[in-house]
Every structure is written in structure tokens, then in C-alpha cells.
Amino acid sequence: MLKTEAVDVERIRRDFPILKRTVHGKRLVYLDNAATTQKPQAVIDSLVDYYSRYNSNVHRSVHTLGEEATAAYEGARGKVARFVGARANETVFVRGTTEATNLVRFAWGEKQVKKGDLLLATRMEHHSNIVPWQLLAKSKGATLKFVGITPDGNLDMEELDRLLGESPKLLAFTHCSNVLGTINDVANVSRKAHKAGATTVVDGAQSVPHFPVDLSALDVDFYAFSGHKMLGPTGIGALIGRKALLEDMDPYEGGGEMIREVFDDHSTWNDVPYKFEAGTVNIADAIGLGAAVDYLTSIGMDKVREHEIRLLDYARETLSKVKGLHVYGPEDSKERSGLIAFNYADVHPHDLATILDEEGIAIRSGHHCAQPLMRCLNVSATSRASFHVYNSYDDIDALKQGIMKAGAIFKV
Amino acid sequence: MSSADIYRELILDYYRNPRNFGKLEKFDISAHDTNPLCGDEIEMQIRVGENSKIEEIKFSGRGCAISQASASMLTELAKGKPLEWVKLVAKEDVFKMLGDPELGPSRVKCALLGMKVLKTGVYGYLGAHYEDPEPGT
Numbered sequence: 274m275l276k277t278e279a280v281d282v283e284r285i286r287r288d289f290p291i292l293k294r295t296v297h298g299k300r301l302v303y304l305d306n307a308a309t310t311q312k313p314q315a316v317i318d319s320l321v322d323y324y325s326r327y328n329s330n331v332h333r334s335v336h337t338l339g340e341e342a343t344a345a346y347e348g349a350r351g352k353v354a355r356f357v358g359a360r361a362n363e364t365v366f367v368r369g370t371t372e373a374t375n376l377v378r379f380a381w382g383e384k385q386v387k388k389g390d391l392l393l394a395t396r397m398e399h400h401s402n403i404v405p406w407q408l409l410a411k412s413k414g415a416t417l418k419f420v421g422i423t424p425d426g427n428l429d430m431e432e433l434d435r436l437l438g439e440s441p442k443l444l445a446f447t448h449c450s451n452v453l454g455t456i457n458d459v460a461n462v463s464r465k466a467h468k469a470g471a472t473t474v475v476d477g478a479q480s481v482p483h484f485p486v487d488l489s490a491l492d493v494d495f496y497a498f499s500g501h502k503m504l505g506p507t508g509i510g511a512l513i514g515r516k517a518l519l520e521d522m523d524p525y526e527g528g529g530e531m532i533r534e535v536f537d538d539h540s541t542w543n544d545v546p547y548k549f550e551a552g553t554v555n556i557a558d559a560i561g562l563g564a565a566v567d568y569l570t571s572i573g574m575d576k577v578r579e580h581e582i583r584l585l586d587y588a589r590e591t592l593s594k595v596k597g598l599h600v601y602g603p604e605d606s607k608e609r610s611g612l613i614a615f616n617y618a619d620v621h622p623h624d625l626a627t628i629l630d631e632e633g634i635a636i637r638s639g640h641h642c643a644q645p646l647m648r649c650l651n652v653s654a655t656s657r658a659s660f661h662v663y664n665s666y667d668d669i670d671a672l673k674q675g676i677m678k679a680g681a682i683f684k685v
Numbered sequence: 686m687s688s689a690d691i692y693r694e695l696i697l698d699y700y701r702n703p704r705n706f707g708k709l710e711k712f713d714i715s716a717h718d719t720n721p722l723c724g725d726e727i728e729m730q731i732r733v734g735e736n737s738k739i740e741e742i743k744f745s746g747r748g749c750a751i752s753q754a755s756a757s758m759l760t761e762l763a764k765g766k767p768l769e770w771v772k773l774v775a776k777e778d779v780f781k782m783l784g785d786p787e788l789g790p791s792r793v794k795c796a797l798l799g800m801k802v803l804k805t806g807v808y809g810y811l812g813a814h815y816e817d818p819e820p821g822t
């Protein structure tokens with residue numbers, strides 16, 4: 274197989290200080306990017322710069338630091354919005370994907386969902402796009418049903434059509450599965466849902482970090498993602514919502530900044546998106562996320578995607594030579610993102626992860642916060658190697674060698 | 686210590702050929718727990734005999750080699766012992782039983798899941814309450 278790179282990996286790796294460290298005396302081979310990615314120096318610097326040069330609260334102070342901090346925070350909002358083809362006034366900063374879905378659950382769900390309503394999720398969802406809807410269904414007396422998956426790891430479109438025929442209020446589905454890697458046809462699914470009268474909540478946690486996303490072409494109502502999975506800091510992410518929906522929604526949390534006027538017995542709300550950003554916001558990390566977006570844009574998301582497809586192809590070919598190794602998810606790399614979930618003989622994923630760790634290789638093992646999907650696959654856990662732009666062919670060779678070592682220890 | 690030492694013959698043998706694996710038809714104590722981090726799962730059942738001795742004990746579940754081997758070895762140790770013995774078992778005993786492997790904090794939880802289930806069941810039967818150590822300790 275031709276091992277050419279779509280990006281200059283050596284140069285990119287130099288931007289990530291953590292990649293210089295060793296683990297158990299070995300070069301760090303970081304393949305747990307679906308859990309969280311590493312941060313380039315530019316992102317780290319943006320945090321230090323904010324705290325050491327213009328730390329101040331936003332939207333309240335007219336002094337110089339306050340003006341600078343506000344400009345940087347709102348500037349970051351604009352960057353994040355443009356990065357996914359959205360508008361700044363429909364982009365709400367949240368803690369991450371989990372807070373985004375919970376925000377929709379409370380601010381949209383409490384008002385819109387009634388007793389007897391039907392909510393839909395899919396069996397390839399992360400718990401963060403299941404549990405909020407379970408809680409909503411419970412509090413409202415609504416029903417939650419699941420769209421299944423086909424044996425090759427795609428959404429079961431027949432079941433989707435059938436369940437959409439039952440007039441659901443909501444369809445919650447992921448853009449990209451964090452276990453199977455499946456990339457769903459968001460525009461198509463969302464259009465079907467809208468025809469059936471359902472509101473769509475799309476989990477973009479594994480898509481925005483890995484390939485170009487243009488929400489202006491996707492026709493979704495709510496879209497959520499996390500900054501820490503796209504080279505940004507922890508504690509920041511975004512919920513993009515259709516403006517009219519956001520305006521019609523009740524607030525999520527009450528407090529400072531989200532109000533227009535407060536009286537003894539009632540209050541009026543600030544404009545969207547501020548209505549949903551109560552209290553002092555996560556200024557530093559929002560600015561850091563803006564820096565991550567700048568960094569990714571400078572590489573180009575189409576390049577990131579191309580790089581990950583090549584790594585995926587190489588990894589699949591390399592791992593196919595390991596006897597007893599089973600890979601989950603769609604066959605075609607063009608239909609999936611840069612991650613591979615697998616099981617290896619009777620070596621439990623945790624044991625494999627421990628043996629790989631000793632070689633400096635970080636993978637994820639476990640249920641990946643997707644237990645309904647694990648049940649579909651009839652396993653309790655899998656191992657998962659997931660890539661980002663700084664991973665190299667060498668990383669995949671190291672992974673294979675580590676797996677072979679586990680095979681020797683377990684006498685597979 | 687290397688992973689080759691953690692996964693020595695003994696642990697692999699108990700993982701692949703677990704002793705006392707299965708369920709009891711008649712039992713006096715039953716306890717079950719999972720490790721939320723990784724989904725490892727252990728259930729234990731005990732039949733109590735004369736003088737409050739552990740007459741029969743079986744475990745079932747699924748998970749990594751460390752959690753399953755540890756639970757299996759613990760059932761072997763426990764069989765025939767008085768229930769009060771369970772109160773004296775400490776995590777150091779479990780580590781020793783496993784051959785003192787050097788485990789990181791997350792894998793320690795795997796190693797101790799069987800002990801937690803055993804203690805939870807027996808303490809409950811004796812009218813006591815077993816509490817896990819607090820996070821960060």
C-alpha cells in the first residue's frame with residue numbers, strides 16, 4: 274500500500290507538545306482521539322494569553338480588559354459558527370455535547386413534549402443522546418423508541434421510515450458513530466424526520482472534529498459538538514439551533530446575563546444566544562476553541578479528512594493480517610470516520626489496553642458510553658483506536674506490534 | 686513489572702478455566718455489581734452451612750482477565766471459611782492472591798470487583814453495610 278500523507282504530519286506533530294513525552298519509556302502513540310484530542314501549542318497559548326493579558330468578565334464591564342475579553346469571546350463564537358456553516362446568533366456556547374442535548378431536553382422538551390408523545394433515538398447513539406430523552410420521556414409520560422442498525426453497521430432505514438410513520442415529536446441521531454465510525458446521511462434523515470413532523474437533534478461530537486460540516490446544507494434543528502474532541506480545551510462546546518426554535522424556547526438556567534429585566538415576580542429574557550448562557554461563561558475555553566478552529570482551518574478540514582481516510586485504509590489492511598481480530602462497522606472507509614473498534618480473540622479490551630499502554634500506546638477499551646449499541650453487537654466491550662491529524666502510519670504499525678505482543682502473552 | 690508479569694500463567698488459567706463459575710440453585714446470599722467504567726460484571730451466590738460457614742459459593746459474570754480471575758480465586762479462598770472471615774479480607778490479600786501484579790488505579794478496580802461483591806453480599810447477610818473507599822483514596 275502506498276504510504277503517502279495528505280498533510281505534513283512531521284510538521285504538525287511539532288505543534289503538539291504532549292507528543293514529545295514518553296510513556297513507560299516509549300514514544301507516546303496516542304490513538305484515543307475519539308475520547309479527547311491533544312492540544313496544539315496555539316490553543317495552549319491562547320489560554321495563557323487570555324489569563325495573563327486580558328482576563329476579565331464579558332458583557333458587563335466597559336473597561337479595556339472587559340472590552341477585549343468580550344471581543345475575543347464573541348470573536349470565538351463567530352469562528353465556531355462559520356466553521357460549521359452556522360450563524361453566530363444561533364450558536365450557544367455550552368460545556369460540551371452532553372450539556373447541549375440536556376439544554377434541548379429542558380428548554381425545548383419541557384415546553385414541547387406532552388403525555389403520550391413519541392420520541393425517537395437510534396441504537397448507535399452515545400449515552401448523551403439517549404439518557405436526556407429517557408429522562409424527558411419519563412417526566413412527561415412520553416415514549417422513547419429506538420431505530421435499529423443493520424448488520425453492516427448502518428441505520429436501518431426501513432425501521433426509521435416505519436417509526437417516523439408513528440408521528441414522533443423528536444428524532445435524536447448521531448452524525449457519526451463513536452464506535453462503528455458510521456457517517457449518517459444527516460440531510461436525508463433530517464428531511465425525512467421533518468416530513469413526519471419531528472424535530473431533529475443531531476450529535477456532531479465525532480463529525481465536526483474530523484471532516485467538513487456545513488450545517489447550511491443539512492437541514493437540522495439542533496446540532497451539538499464538543500471542543501475538547503477537536504483540539505480545543507475541555508469544558509466548552511456548542512449547540513447550534515434554528516433561530517426560530519431557540520427564540521421560542523424557555524431559558525435553560527436562570528441567573529445573570531440571560532435576562533433583559535428582572536422584577537420581583539417575573540423576568541424577561543435576553544436575546545438568543547445569551548438567553549441560554551446564564552452566569553459567567555467559560556470565557557477562556559471559548560477563546561481556546563476559537564484558536565482550535567483557526568488551527569484546523571489552517572490545515573483544512575478536507576485535508577484532515579483525507580489524512581484520516583488514508584490512515585483508516587492502512588489500519589484496516591494492517592490489522593486484517595492479525596488472525597482472530599474482528600473489526601466493527603461499515604467496510605468502505607469513505608462511509609466512515611477515522612476510528613476502528615475491534616475485538617481480538619478472547620483478549621478482553623481492558624487487558625489489551627493495559628498491554629498496549631506498556632508500549633506507550635493509548636487506546637480506549639470498554640463500552641464507549643454506547644451500551645445499547647454494545648448489546649446490538651452482542652459484546653460487552655470493544656477496543657477502539659481513533660485517529661486525528663497528527664497520527665502517522667508509524668502509529669498504526671506500533672498498534673499492530675502491540676496487539677501481536679498481547680497475542681503472545683495471552684497465547685492466542 | 687511488565688504486563689507479561691501481570692498476565693502470568695495463573696491469571697490466564699483462571700480467566701479461561703474459571704473455578705466455581707456458575708449459579709447455585711439454592712443460596713442464602715446473592716450479590717451483583719458492575720464496574721461503571723468498563724462494564725465488568727460479577728455476581729456471587731453463597732449457601733451458608735453449619736456454624737455460619739460458606740458451604741457453597743459460585744460466581745458468574747463477564748469482563749477482563751483480572752476481574753474474572755480475581756473473583757474466581759476469591760471464591761476458592763472463601764469456600765469453607767466462616768462468614769466473619771469475609772470481613773477480614775483486605776485488598777492486600779487480593780493483590781497477594783493475584784501474585785502482586787503492578788496495576789494502575791483503573792485496573793485495581795477490576796481486581797477488587799470480586800471482593801466488593803463478596804463483601805456486599807456477606808455484610809448485608811450479617812446485617813452490616815459494606816462501603817467502598819471514598820474516591821481519591
Ligand SMILES: Cc1ncc(COP(=O)(O)O)c(C=O)c1O
Binds near residue numbers: 368369401
Ligand atoms: C458520539 C459522541 N457523542 C457525545 C459525546 C459526549 O461528549 P462530551 O462528553 O464532550 O459531552 C461523545 C464523547 O464522549 C461522543 O463520542
